[in-house]
Amino acid sequence: MQIKELLQQQPAEQEVIVKAWVRTKRVSSSVAFIALNDGSTIHNIQAVVEENTVSEDVLKLVTTGSCVAVTGKLIASQGQGQAVEVKVKSIEVYGTADPEKYPLQPKKHSLEFLREIAHLRPRTNTFSAILRVRHALAFAIHKYFNDNGFFYLHTPIITGSDAEGAGEMFRVTTLPAINPPLNEEGKVDYKEDFFGKETNLTVSGQLEGELGAMALSKIYTFGPTFRAENSNTTRHLAEFWMIEPEVAFYELIDNMNLAEDFIKYLVKYALENCGDDIAFLEKRLLDEEKTKKKEEQSEMSLTEKLKFVVENTFERLTYTEAIEILLNSKAHKQNKFNYPVQWGIDLQSEHERYLVEKHFKKPVILTNYPKEIKAFYMKQDEDGKTVRAMDVLFPGIGEIIGGSQREDNLEKLIQRTKEVGIPEESIWWYLETRKFGSAPHAGFGLGFERLVLFVTGMSNIRDVIPFPRTPKSAEF
Ligand code: 4AD
Ligand code: MG
Numbered sequence: 244m245q246i247k248e249l250l251q252q253q254p255a256e257q258e259v260i261v262k263a264w265v266r267t268k269r270v271s272s273s274v275a276f277i278a279l280n281d282g283s284t285i286h287n288i289q290a291v292v293e294e295n296t297v298s299e300d301v302l303k304l305v306t307t308g309s310c311v312a313v314t315g316k317l318i319a320s321q322g323q324g325q326a327v328e329v330k331v332k333s334i335e336v337y338g339t340a341d342p343e344k345y346p347l348q349p350k351k352h353s354l355e356f357l358r359e360i361a362h363l364r365p366r367t368n369t370f371s372a373i374l375r376v377r378h379a380l381a382f383a384i385h386k387y388f389n390d391n392g393f394f395y396l397h398t399p400i401i402t403g404s405d406a407e408g409a410g411e412m413f414r415v416t417t418l419p420a421i422n423p424p425l426n427e428e429g430k431v432d433y434k435e436d437f438f439g440k441e442t443n444l445t446v447s448g449q450l451e452g453e454l455g456a457m458a459l460s461k462i463y464t465f466g467p468t469f470r471a472e473n474s475n476t477t478r479h480l481a482e483f484w485m486i487e488p489e490v491a492f493y494e495l496i497d498n499m500n501l502a503e504d505f506i507k508y509l510v511k512y513a514l515e516n517c518g519d520d521i522a523f524l525e526k527r528l529l530d531e532e533k534t535k536k537k538e539e540q541s542e543m544s545l546t547e548k549l550k551f552v553v554e555n556t557f558e559r560l561t562y563t564e565a566i567e568i569l570l571n572s573k574a575h576k577q578n579k580f581n582y583p584v585q586w587g588i589d590l591q592s593e594h595e596r597y598l599v600e601k602h603f604k605k606p607v608i609l610t611n612y613p614k615e616i617k618a619f620y621m622k623q624d625e626d627g628k629t630v631r632a633m634d635v636l637f638p639g640i641g642e643i644i645g646g647s648q649r650e651d652n653l654e655k656l657i658q659r660t661k662e663v664g665i666p667e668e669s670i671w672w673y674l675e676t677r678k679f680g681s682a683p684h685a686g687f688g689l690g691f692e693r694l695v696l697f698v699t700g701m702s703n704i705r706d707v708i709p710f711p712r713t714p715k716s717a718e719f
Pocket of ligand 2: 642644645
């Protein structure tokens with residue numbers, strides 16, 4: 244039985260076996276108290292070893308980090324903090340952990356240090372809590388879509404297209420790095436490559452997702468995506484997971500409604516199903532806050548922040564309106580922004596944070612961005628300047644969702660691909676959706692790790708994915 248379940252049981256005569264890792268061992272006069280955790284819950288179960296029940300030689304091997312099977316009876320706990328504990332009859336040590344060498348000794352470890360031992364950090368309270376919340380959110384994502392008539396579409400990881408047109412792809416090739424075959428122009432001849440053309444890891448499943456939506460009406464993807472953007476920030480990974488719903492017959496407004504409902508559902512799901520882990524992370528955060536200056540401390544606790552999102556309507560406004568607000572801000576007038584504000588700029592994180600954290604103090608959905616700063620596939624507005632884009636901005640995170648209504652007019656789409664220099668023959672299959680039975684449709688991408696960041700209250704994206712990949716860092 245896992246510890247999570249065991250902690251709910253009543254004391255009983257029958258013996259139980261707990262297989263787990265030792266968090267701590269405390270010896271007081273003749274009794275040893277062992278805190279055991281198997282990752283099923285943030286809570287440990289206490290095993291109590293009375294004198295002469297387990298040999299000294301075995302007990303010596305029971306140290307922090309070792310793995311054991313403890314057999315004994317579940318009894319009402321004498322101590323505070325737990326209802327039951329195990330009165331130990333015998334211990335089998337599966338694997339020892341030399342206290343001189345095992346790095347996770349019971350003391351506070353910095354997140355930076357834990358990043359260096361990413362292979363062991365899931366054994367800490369903080370990381371096991373994060374991983375359980377991450378799992379619960381992944382499950383809730385599938386549940387939400389399944390309950391709402393969406394089909395899970397598996398889009399390819401290896402593709403020949405650059406959905407975002409930003410050129411941030413990781414090339415996939417079997418050609419030799421030294422002396423690759425060259426064509427007549429002296430360039431690498433990808434006809435000789437595995438797929439007979441240039442291929443890369445996907446930056447987004449959207450284009451293929453649109454193909455699915457043009458047949459199944461409502462689809463979503465949920466998979467890893469890869470971006471070779473050299474931005475070493477606390478919000479960017481080279482490999483991250485993205486959720487991309489795509490819906491036929493949806494316009495921008497429907498897309499906004501879906502995004503808001505979806506995020507609220509996920510946050511609510513976490514509040515209802517990950518209470519213990521969120522309470523632990525909240526306490527961790529409170530301790531961290533205490534080390535900050537008073538004016539930098541957060542006014543809301545983690546749970547309050549999560550509830551706030553669930554209970555309040557997101558602010559909706561256009562890019563143009565947002566620029567007006569920024570131009571009228573004190574920060575702009577006093578030249579406090581690093582990037583000057585003017586219509587047409589790609590909003591920087593400082594601008595997004597101003598809008599969300601200072602001005603509206605709630606999540607914001609920004610729409611109708613200038614077409615020059617958005618991807619080629621977005622539907623053009625009648626003004627000829629903007630497109631039906633939408634970004635959802637979150638406090639402490641910035642952009643959490645990017646999406647749009649798609650251009651469904653073949654001529655306009657072709658014109659846009661020409662303008663941005665995408666060769667028609669490279670996306671002929673995408674253009675065919677507009678040639679045969681084109682329909683209005685819309686969708687968005689939610690960055691999974693940014694959602695997990697928000698729900699766990701963590702501040703670095705490297706700490707919410709088990710095996711982070713960032714520039715110059717891809718251990719294992
Ligand atoms: O805004 P993005 O680039 O949009 C797309 O990829 C569209 N194809 C989505 C769609 O309409 N189907 O990325 C979507 C989201 C961002 O809002 C952000 O949350 C996340 O993906 N994201 C990243 N997360 C972590 N690391 C990175 N390098 C990220 N780049 C984007
Ligand atoms: Mg974006």
